[in-house]
Amino acid sequence: MQTKITKLAEFLFFQGPRIAQSKIDQHFQKKTILITGASFGIGEACAKRLAHTECTLVLVARSTDKLLQLKNELELNQCQVKIITTDLYQLDAAENIFQHLQVQDIQVDILIHNAGKSIQRSIWKSLNRAQDIDRSVAINFINPAHLTRLLLPELKQQSGQILVVSTINAKLFAPPLWSSYQASKVAMQQWILAIQPELAIHQVDTCLVYLPLVRTRMILPTKHYDHMPAMQVQSAANAILDSLMGHKRQWQPWWLILAQIVSGLLSTPIYYFYCYMLGRKK
C-alpha cells in the first residue's frame, strides 16, 4: 500500500511531461521507430503511446509470445508493427537485428535503445559469475553501440534520431552492489556524449534520458523499492517521446542537478556512509 507521503513525493519528484496526441502525430507520423526492450515496462509503454499514430513500430525483445500479443493489440489502432525476437546478451544481436531489417527492407528513422539489464549483487557474491559483467555490458553498451553504428548511414540520410534510456545513477556517485549495471550504463552514456557533436553536424539527433526509479518489473527483485516513490511507466514513456519531439539532447528530472551537486560535494561522506552500511551487513 502506498502511503500519502509516497504519493506526494511521486507527485513532486517523479512526474513526466504531459503530451497531447496531436503533437505525437505531428512528430511520429509516417516514421519507423525501432524500440528495443519493447515487450514489457517502459518500452511497451512507449509502443502503446505511439500506437494511435500512423507509423511503423519495430519491436525488439526476447519474448516472442508477448511481442505477438502486443502486435495484435497495437495494430487495432493506427500503427503497423514488425517484431524482431533477439537476445541482446548475445554479442551478435545487433548484427542479427540489422540483417533482419535489411531482409524486410525496413528503414529506421528513430532508434530507441531501451532494453536494459540491472543487477544488484555484491562483487564478493559475483566471483564465479562472469555472466553478470558480460550480459550487462552486452545489453547496455555493446549491442546498442553496434546497432547505432550499423544504422548510422540510413539515419544520416533521414535526419534520424537516436535515444538512449539511461539512469540518474549514471550522473551520481557510483552506488556499491550495482557495479556491472552502473559501469555499462555509464559506458553507453559516454559513448553517446562523445559522438553527439559528430552526429549533430549531419542532422542526426542524439538524446540521453536519465530516468529515476520507475515502477516496472525490473525493480521487483529489490524489495525495499516497494515502499519508495517511483515514476509511473507512462510518465517515463512521455519523457522519452517528449524528448524526441523537442529534439532534446537530454532529459532528466528537475531535481537531478541538485543531487549531482550534493553527490560531488559530499563524495567523501557518501563513501564512508556506504562503507558503514555495508559493514553492518557483513
Ligand SMILES: NC(=O)c1ccc[n+]([C@@H]2O[C@H](COP(=O)([O-])OP(=O)(O)OC[C@H]3O[C@@H](n4cnc5c(N)ncnc54)[C@H](OP(=O)(O)O)[C@@H]3O)[C@@H](O)[C@H]2O)c1
Ligand atoms: N525501472 C527502473 O527503475 C529504471 C530506472 C532507470 C532506468 N531504467 C532503464 O529503463 C530501461 C527499461 O527498463 P524497464 O524498467 O522497462 O525494464 P523491464 O520492465 O524489465 O523491461 C525490460 C525490457 O528489456 C527486454 N530485455 C531484457 N533482457 C533482454 C535481452 N537479453 N534481450 C532482449 N531484450 C531484453 C525485456 O524483454 P524480454 O524479457 O522479452 O526480452 C523488456 O522488454 C532499461 O534500460 C533500464 O536500465 C529503468
